[in-house]
Amino acid sequence: MQLALVGLSHKTAPVEIRERLAFSNDALRSALTSLVDRRRVNEAMILSTCNRVEVVAESPDDRLIRDFICEFHQISHDSVSTHLYSYRNVEAIRHVFRVTASLDSMVIGEPQILGQVKEAFRIAMDAGTVGMHLSALMNRAFAVAKKVRSETGISQSAVSVSYAAVELARKIFGDLSGKTVMIIGASKMGELAAKHLRRAGASSVLVTNRTFERAVELAKVFEGAAVPFEHFTDHMTGADIVITSTGAPHFIIGRNLAEQVIHRRKNKPIFFIDIAVPRDIDPAVNQIDNAFLYDIDDLQQVIDANLKERFKEAMRAEQIVDDEVEAFCLKMQTRDVVPTIVQLRDSLEKVRRDEIERNRRHLKDLSPDQQAAVDQITKSIVNKILHPPIEQLKQMAHDPQGADLADLIRKIFNVKPQ
The missing domain is CATH 3.30.460.30 (Glutamyl-tRNA reductase, N-terminal domain)
Incomplete structure (x- = not known):
């Protein structure tokens, strides 16, 4: 090959x-x-x-x-x-x-x-x-x-914002089945994070946006419900995971609002994912019990740590590849060389038999023992001719140039590959 x-x-x-x-x-x-x-x-x-x-x-x-x-x-x-x-x-x-x-x-x-x-x-x-x-x-x-x-664990750690959000949500809630996601602001990154959370088991999605038509459009994607932007705070109580990406110039969720939501939720945990720049959520929200806030920099830190883990696992993966390359090359080189040896033997044996048959009339006066001796002598000659190329082929079976040698020998002896 x-x-x-x-x-x-x-x-x-x-x-x-x-x-x-x-x-x-x-x-x-x-x-x-x-x-x-x-x-x-x-x-x-x-x-x-x-x-x-x-x-x-x-x-x-x-x-x-x-x-x-x-x-x-x-x-x-x-x-x-x-x-x-x-x-x-x-x-x-x-x-x-x-x-x-x-x-x-x-x-x-x-x-x-x-x-x-x-x-x-x-x-x-x-x-x-x-x-x-x-x-x-x-x-x-x-x-x-x-x-x-x-x-290896090469694909296990999250290395995108959306996957990092899923990873963190699982750490907070364990099982995501039955959890509700609220998207505030219909950005592409927020949509992607919600899609991954939905695939991970989240059961329902609420969408709000300053343009209500866009909220309705995105809600259809998730088979969820659109919420008017001016009333989104009333619906946060039912959300376990809140993803914000509005592009507003100020915080849209402050500490007081978050405390009210946690109180109405009877202290059940809520996970805030703020991927907006400028930020949508006051960092002070993170000081509230059972409120977990991650902004884009926090998520990036998770991604960076996970990337380091992937690179460690990649070193193990490289060793697997090296071992597999060696094994595959050995198999393919042997596959090129062994058939050549068989074809070479068969080709020269056919020449030997054909020549004996062609000269059979000259051997008719020989006794059976003498004819057997001729047969044995010609076999011995063929074996002596074959010995050097076959030994070289065997030695080259595990060498990268083995296939080239096999090809050369087939040409010299006019052996057609099967």
Whole structure:
């Protein structure tokens, strides 16, 4: 197996370069077909997301892929060459495993990349550009990603504001089922936090906004209820989690209001998430018993601490990838070499038998013992011829160049790969 991978990502190229080299879903199949129609490209797959574009192929030369990318997008080599990276064989395998396991993502451990890689593989399968080698590589990559997630905590800690809100809510309430969320101000971040809380078990959502129509519109998304902004304080008693993001120039929830709400709730806990800048909630609210207030900086501190934990887990994940790369390479190299040995033996044995049959009339006067001796002598000659190349193949079975040697020996002895 000879692998070549060429790509660029958020680490090597700004968005204006990434978008110029991106492949739309409609263009992927034709792009894949065009690539494998090229000489010396046997299999291919393209991963194209907002953060990366990568082409992996069963091919001996990554320059073929660079040429294809530039020609397909009608862009000069010079304008993208500094942004592109290339990997061959073992390093290409390692990169595929790391990407699929979310170790190369903008946010390490994020779950979306695995689904994106699976979709890219499905499209390549449908296009008929995946064969034995890429199929083996990608199926192993999916298994490695699963192993990384199950054996490390790389995806467990919240690293976004919305997920951090869910994590903190669980610490305060434990089970979120039956809890009510109130959104004050219909910002995108507040909506996202509410969505994650809803998925985590929160049962109902109240929405209020200075523009009531927007509150009604957002409430429909959550199958919740819209509350007029001028009356939102009357409804806070029924809310367990309050998310604010109004953009008001002053506090909309002060200590006195929060104390009244806690009193009406009979001291049941309430979780305030203030993601507005300027802040919507007076920091003094945090001094009230059973009132838990987190602003955007507090949430960022949680995220930063969790990121440190993810990086620790990523080190464990990298070791898993290293071990899996070694095991996969060993398997693939053996798979390339062992069939060559078998095919080589079979090929030369056929030549030996054919020559004996072709000269059978010259051997008819030989006794059975003499004919058996001829048979044994020719077998011995074949074995002596085969011994050096087979020994070299066995020694190279675990070497990255083993596949190249197997290919060379097949050419020398005119053995066709099966």
